[in-house]
Amino acid sequence: MERILRVNMTDRTASFEPVPETYRNRAGRWMTSSLVHDEVSPTCHPLGPNNKVIFSPGIVTGTASPTSSRISVGGKSPLTGGIKESNSGTGLGRRLARLGIRALVIEGQPKEKGFWLLKIDAKGAAIEPADAWAGKRLSEVYPALFARFGGKGKVDVCSIGIAGELRMAAAGVCFNDQEGRPSRYAGRGGLGAVLGSKGLKAIVVDDSGAKEVPLADKPTFEQGRKKLADALGEHAITKPKGALNSYGTAVLVNILNEAGGLPTRNFHEGRFEGAAKIAGEAIFAGNKERTGAEVYNHACSPGCVIRCSNTWHRPDGSEHTSCIEYESDWAFGANCGIDNLDQIAELNLLCNDFGLDTIEIGGTLAVAAEGGVWRFGDGVRAIELLHEIGKGTPLGRILGNGAVVTGRTFGVCRVPHVKGQNMPAYEPRAIKGIGMTYAVSPMGADHTAGYTIAPEILGVSGKLDPLNPDKAELARNFQYATAFVDSTGHCLFIAFAILDIASGFEGTVEECNGVLGTAWTMADVARIGKEILDLERDFNRDAGFTAQDDRLPEFMRSEPLPPHNTVWDIADVELDRVFGA
């Protein structure tokens, strides 16, 4: 039977309950946003006892469906003050799904100081002290936890790092990849700090003895699974040795640079002179030179056929870090003016080790450089600043609380954020649809809320001019479709294939029907997506957000961005039109 597992951190008790009928078909983001909407007071302090952290694997997670091992993490964000859903690829969600756990709710708050560990297996859930694991780098914690609990093939681990323990608003929630590396993150929005506020250091899930995820209609599931697998295998972006498998997501560096939309040195320019030195192609070439072999990318989580997760190797050929995603590469590279991949790799590694969101921290360093804390391009100093965060020094705690806090501390008015969350790696003045998405997403500035880059830049699912301002409908439709995909348990990257290959999208819906016994059609995708966005926008409204929060920063309206020398010129009424009044 499908269950919800509640863990009360006030008295460290755990209990199971059936999934209520109203939540019967909800999973992933649909589940986390529903529970946050229904159970968390919108006005609560994000780090207080009334906030909750919800984990939920997607609808098809744990089945044989390809690229479906995502887990959603939700709560009220200490970074934005609004609702948050952040998701990650990991085997942990599969194990939860196989144990019949549709949602894991972490609630309450201990009165005493300390950290605890939650162990979940077929027998139930147990909580034990975890102070021994606190204060350590995650590259030490994960191997130790695997050794203690039976190995990386037997369990998967979720943990916060030092940043979460210190309740920093840029703290992410870390999961391991298939090699056991602490490298996969539900990074955005500071949910690691919320776990830290509840004293929950780590979660270990062992699904030994669990049954297969039940299928209500196996033939329909199989039909859908095959359609999706065929689409992923056929599409040039997602197929084996296609762009994502060869060069990783960082292949985008050169594209955005050519398009004039690669934010550089805290969003002062749209092109970075060092782009070619940090791009995915340079990572591929550097690895080949240093290891003597072509290094193709690996799957971050079980069952992924896209396999886009990269590694970067030191001059002696040993592995330095995984994974240098496009966003991380950009955040520490172009946005900090650093063109040295070894320094970018070290910054990436330190974020993974301290439990930090790379996008927020890269953006924060850029704001700090603007405030005179260090000089753009000085990678050695940037690494020292990351260590300040890891040591929890006063400067480190300012930086660890993100770009807005850092900008306020150092008197910087150019902070590229929406709702307190720093913008990711696409410049809104050069790409209008993604700017509209940043503005109106309930998550704050978030490219994954509706990846309009696909039609605006990549020529996927249409060919639109990025500078054309008429994008309200696009921003709306992409957010609805994305909220649905985020609920299926699929990685958002399946969108590249299913937006171009209609049978792949049909297959995705059929898989859900096969698991749930529903009769959804393509029309239900937008209906469900809208329902999720409505829940999230309701929560934010009740938390105090207004239309004035659905705006980009003032400086973008007046500062032309080279090379196009365009400003943010979308009227506020256009932004309000995305979701209507």
Next chain:
Amino acid sequence: MSIEVRLHGTLAATRPGLRAGDPFPVELSGDATVADLVAALTLAPEDAHLVIVNGRILHDRAAVLAEGDRVGLFPPTGGG
């Protein structure tokens, strides 16, 4: 006329020693189009999925190029 070309992704591998994103000149006749440039580089038309000319994405392969244009050519690519 001379065009400043950058090849990316797997397209760069078609020219030994070229690093993706490094510019090199290509000489074309005065009325050459994007399609002519792709042909001059001995690339299959479908391989040059994305063409960016002076920062603008051009989907029209019949578009005429001009002296000094900066052209980036990309295979089908995604990420995020």
